[in-house]
Amino acid sequence: MITDALTIVLTGTGLIFFVAGTVGLLRFPDTHSRLHALTKADNLGLGLVIAGLMVQVPSPLDAGKLVLVWALAILAAGTTAQLVARSALKKGQSAPDDEGMQ
Amino acid sequence: MSVWFTSLAVLLLITLAGALIRVWRGPAPADRMMAAQLAGTGGVAVILLLAAATKNWLMLDVALVLALLAAFAAVGFVKAASRNGVGDPEADEEAAP
Amino acid sequence: MIDSLFDLVLCALIIFVAFAAVSGRDLFTAIVFFIVYGLMVAIAWLRLEAIDVALAEAAIGAGLTGVLLLGAYGRFKNIDAARMGSWVPLPVLIVIALAATGLSAAVGVVLIALDPNGLGLIPAVNANIAQSGVFNPVTAVLLNFRAYDTLLESIVLVVALVGVWTLADNSAWGQRVGKTQSVRANGVLQSFGRTLPPIGLMIGIYFVWAGSSQPGGAFQGGTILAAVGLLSAMAGLFPPPRVNDARLRLSVIAGPILFLAVAIAGTAWGGMFVLPADLAYGLILAIEIVLALSIAITLMLLVLGPPEMTETPQ
Numbered sequence: 001m002i003t004d005a006l007t008i009v010l011t012g013t014g015l016i017f018f019v020a021g022t023v024g025l026l027r028f029p030d031t032h033s034r035l036h037a038l039t040k041a042d043n044l045g046l047g048l049v050i051a052g053l054m055v056q057v058p059s060p061l062d063a064g065k066l067v068l069v070w071a072l073a074i075l076a077a078g079t080t081a082q083l084v085a086r087s088a089l090k091k092g093q094s095a096p097d098d099e100g101m102q
Numbered sequence: 103m104s105v106w107f108t109s110l111a112v113l114l115l116i117t118l119a120g121a122l123i124r125v126w127r128g129p130a131p132a133d134r135m136m137a138a139q140l141a142g143t144g145g146v147a148v149i150l151l152l153a154a155a156t157k158n159w160l161m162l163d164v165a166l167v168l169a170l171l172a173a174f175a176a177v178g179f180v181k182a183a184s185r186n187g188v189g190d191p192e193a194d195e196e197a198a199p
Numbered sequence: 200m201i202d203s204l205f206d207l208v209l210c211a212l213i214i215f216v217a218f219a220a221v222s223g224r225d226l227f228t229a230i231v232f233f234i235v236y237g238l239m240v241a242i243a244w245l246r247l248e249a250i251d252v253a254l255a256e257a258a259i260g261a262g263l264t265g266v267l268l269l270g271a272y273g274r275f276k277n278i279d280a281a282r283m284g285s286w287v288p289l290p291v292l293i294v295i296a297l298a299a300t301g302l303s304a305a306v307g308v309v310l311i312a313l314d315p316n317g318l319g320l321i322p323a324v325n326a327n328i329a330q331s332g333v334f335n336p337v338t339a340v341l342l343n344f345r346a347y348d349t350l351l352e353s354i355v356l357v358v359a360l361v362g363v364w365t366l367a368d369n370s371a372w373g374q375r376v377g378k379t380q381s382v383r384a385n386g387v388l389q390s391f392g393r394t395l396p397p398i399g400l401m402i403g404i405y406f407v408w409a410g411s412s413q414p415g416g417a418f419q420g421g422t423i424l425a426a427v428g429l430l431s432a433m434a435g436l437f438p439p440p441r442v443n444d445a446r447l448r449l450s451v452i453a454g455p456i457l458f459l460a461v462a463i464a465g466t467a468w469g470g471m472f473v474l475p476a477d478l479a480y481g482l483i484l485a486i487e488i489v490l491a492l493s494i495a496i497t498l499m500l501l502v503l504g505p506p507e508m509t510e511t512p513q
Contacts, residue, residue: 004103011151015110015117018144022120025137031130038121038136042143049110049147053154056103065162069150069169072398073143076173079391080139083180086191086387088132108201115208122212125231126219134231142261145238152245160413161245163406164253167423168238170402171262173395174426175234177388177433178266181380182273190382190389190435 003055010052017045031088039081046073107155111148118144135179142172206246213239226275230268237261250414251337254406258422266429267502332479333411341416342483346472350462352418353455353490356497360451364442367505375439377503382435392434399427407491411480417454417487421494428499442506451500454493458486 024037050070057063121144124137146165153161180191216239220232237260244253287295324336324344331339341349382389403423410416432439440447461482465473474482 011110015113018117022117025124031132035136038140042140046143046147053150056154062159065166069165072169080173080176082387084132084135087180087183088130105201108205112205112208131227138231138235141235160250164257167257170399171426174262175265178269182269
């Protein structure tokens with residue numbers, strides 16, 4: 001099945017971005033780099049998983065829900081990254097990892 | 103296909119565990135909050151994959167609620183982190199540059 | 200096989216997150232773990248095919264409670280942390296630990312005693328759902344077969360709000376609820392507060408409406424509507440209502456009152472909470488809609504807190 005193959009490629013790539021985001025979150029040296037790493041990766045990861053599932057859903061309503069989930073996730077990630085980063089900057093909290101993991 | 107979706111969901115859960123390590127270690131509150139946001143996005147993806155694995159597409163509604171309320175906790179966070187507990191990091195910058 | 204692996208990993212994560220939330224690393228970390236805990240438990244409910252419960256957990260556990268706790272943290276952080284840490288004396292802690300262990304053991308015993316192949320009340324619900332007026336068995340139970348549970352829950356919310364309002368300072372009585380929100384005009388926060396509510400309103404109304412035939416209902420929809428209203432208030436887009444506004448108070452109790460009125464009217468058909476099959480759908484839908492509005496407003500007021508405005512009211 002060509003649609004199943006497409007789904008496997010897209011969702012599998014999505015997982016890779018999630019892993020990349022998490023690795024960045026764990027390995028990057030300070031707060032703002034870590035924010036940067038994960039807000040890119042998780043949106044792309046979720047987007048690819050959703051793209052992969054779009055060809056599997058039975059009804060247009062479900063496809064619409066999937067699109068809405070992604071739209072909301074992008075909106076939320078952009079807003080929260082901006083607000084949380086500012087909040088951390090203001091407090092001078094761009095802290096290196098104090099437990100020696102780098 | 104069901105096995106593929108569930109396998110991916112397992113791997114995603116393990117990835118989430120990685121994000122939770124950052125929630126545990128911090129060090130800044132912003133680190134913990136954003137790691138929780140990553141866990142939230144990952145959780146949405148896990149739910150979508152579960153829906154696909156079981157073909158129970160009503161589960162999408164739960165993902166929809168989580169995606170809608172995802173930013174909500176972060177707004178609560180920046181409010182709590184502001185000087186008086188009800189501010190806005192941008193407004194605080196203007197007040198005290 | 201792979202399903203069992205998923206369940207094992209999920210259970211391990213739930214136990215880790217639960218432990219991290221109560222292990223007392225610091226107040227803020229505990230709150231963040233509690234939010235993640237709500238997410239994990241919502242996924243667990245999905246694995247148990249309880250979508251209604253998963254929806255409620257996602258909306259309340261991972262959504263609204265997080266904001267409630269973060270708001271409490273914002274008030275607490277100026278209080279001396281050392282004094283708070285030593286607040287609970289050791290004997291009390293021991294009693295709490297013993298009580299919690301006893302409760303967990305009791306729940307465990309009950310779970311083991313359950314017949315693993317038993318169907319519980321499923322046959323009884325299925326046999327009577329045609330008379331309930333709705334097609335979603337969960338809604339049939341919550342708003343018809345065991346409506347008194349739901350009625351009491353909605354009254355608990357009102358009582359909780361009265362409790363929160365009793366914390367208000369005498370001088371603040373009659374002012375707007377919560378603290379004065381300071382927000383940069385047209386900044387990121389305010390723009391976000393303008394973008395999300397239309398989408399949130401649509402989704403909240405969808406859940407109230409969908410509750411009669413698929414997962415959803417007054418509590419899930421009401422919680423989403425509460426979150427939408429709160430976001431607008433936190434973004435400084437509208438001033439919160441005054442605590443002594445008659446319309447506000449009426450909207451808080453409208454849902455429970457309508458519910459109670461329908462329950463009492465049931466005595467005309469045979470007893471409290473009895474709904475005639477041909478009227479049940481309309482009555483349940485009316486209760487769901489009014490109750491969702493009351494729940495939304497009550498939850499919003501609970502999170503905003505008692506009136507404590509720092510500026511003089513206009």
